[in-house]
Amino acid sequence: MANPTAAMLVIGDEILSGRTRDSNMHFLAGELTRHGITLAEARVVSDDRAAIIAAVNALRGAFDNVFTSGGIGPTHDDITAEAIAGAFGVPITQRADAMALLAAHYDRAGMPFNEARQRMARIPDGATLIDNPISTAPGFTLGNVHVMAGVPNIFQAMVASVLPTLTGGAPLLSQSLRVNRGEGEVADPFGALAAQYPDLSMGSYPFTQNGVFGTNLVIRGTDAAQIDAAMVRLVVLFA
Amino acid sequence: MANPTAAMLVIGDEILSGRTRDSNMHFLAGELTRHGITLAEARVVSDDRAAIIAAVNALRGAFDNVFTSGGIGPTHDDITAEAIAGAFGVPITQRADAMALLAAHYDRAGMPFNEARQRMARIPDGATLIDNPISTAPGFTLGNVHVMAGVPNIFQAMVASVLPTLTGGAPLLSQSLRVNRGEGEVADPFGALAAQYPDLSMGSYPFTQNGVFGTNLVIRGTDAAQIDAAMVRLVVLFA
Incomplete structure (x- = not known):
């Protein structure tokens, strides 16, 4: 039987402008190969709602799994969670469990849990949270789409949380x-x-x-x- | 007026399997930014004819310029030129000017101009050659699609040949x-x-x-x- 397939979607103006060199795609490619999942396509799009929605919908229909990186932080240019909700046509709200995680984190750190930080608790309806052992703000899985942070060490930790939950095939040797x-x-x-x-x-x-x-x-x-x-x-x- | 747009298509199993880390996308992103062309999307697909054709046709319709890297060498897995001809629906043949360039190159090097190397003279009808000052085998431009080698120093030399021929906009500062x-x-x-x-x-x-x-x-x-x-x-x- 053929191995399950996957696509990656990297989200961020900073990659396309040449400011930052993406490293998450190469990391994910190696992890998926070891896990027996075939990375069949990767795309990079800018921080643009329509571009994210079009790419997510094309990829989630064509492949067994989609992994995204980038755009889930607290600033105005972090629009990935809203765009994923748009792609699936579901509402997005501040979720109680994500709020509790973040409130406890900023309380421990002695930092204000302000409005910007509360944005990181906005999760599309029906999603499952992905653990973030580095900086708490969670990723999430909705359908076959796994939405993760762009900061490489956080991305890597989230991949480590998600991969064991996925059905792999024979590792590619x-x-x-x-x-x-x-x-x-x-x-x-x-x-x-x-x-x-x-x-x-x-x-x-x-x-x-x-x-x-x-x-x-x-x-x-x-x-x-x-x-x-x-x-x-x-x-x-x-x- | 908005700057012209571009997309990049990286072609190669070795990127998606994690064997090789692509560097051409980051290089091109920086060059386009300096030239005033907005890199709006990038994709990576495998050495698969249908995948290449679908991506080329989607991108050349959506953006002013498309740049591809990879798959124009002499081996059986180098299928980019054939796929580009397929995407445009034009024949592909061994072209006399490309044959002459390559024959002279291998003659100077004292190496046989064998059948595999002659494959590198196969160019879709209607294309313009892109100069390869490193190893002679040319890239080509067909319509708004610029087809270049994947080896980074050759890719960079080909970008240097193509960019001055394109209309740029105001550089992104x-x-x-x-x-x-x-x-x-x-x-x-x-x-x-x-x-x-x-x-x-x-x-x-x-x-x-x-x-x-x-x-x-x-x-x-x-x-x-x-x-x-x-x-x-x-x-x-x-x-």
């Missing part, structure tokens, strides 16, 4: 062979080998290092024995 | 103020300031550094005088 030849030299035999293993995915990635050029040949799949067999043939071809 | 306060403390006055400058975009980005938490407040826009005026008020509020 890979082996690679580094050859000191250009892609154009290995392409024909490598392509012929790939054609003989339709259940495996084979990719080639050129590099240059200290003026030497070469290619990393990567074989991916979920069946370790089949990958081993293909690797033996790859080594015979190119080693 | 930004100024930022770093404050040693949490987002929740600055959110209300910062939001009120943002509401008074509808032509500017204001964003807040929390950080923790050496155990101290704070927020970077960023004001973006194309009118330097307006940004200056808003910054003065920001400093009065928070400095």
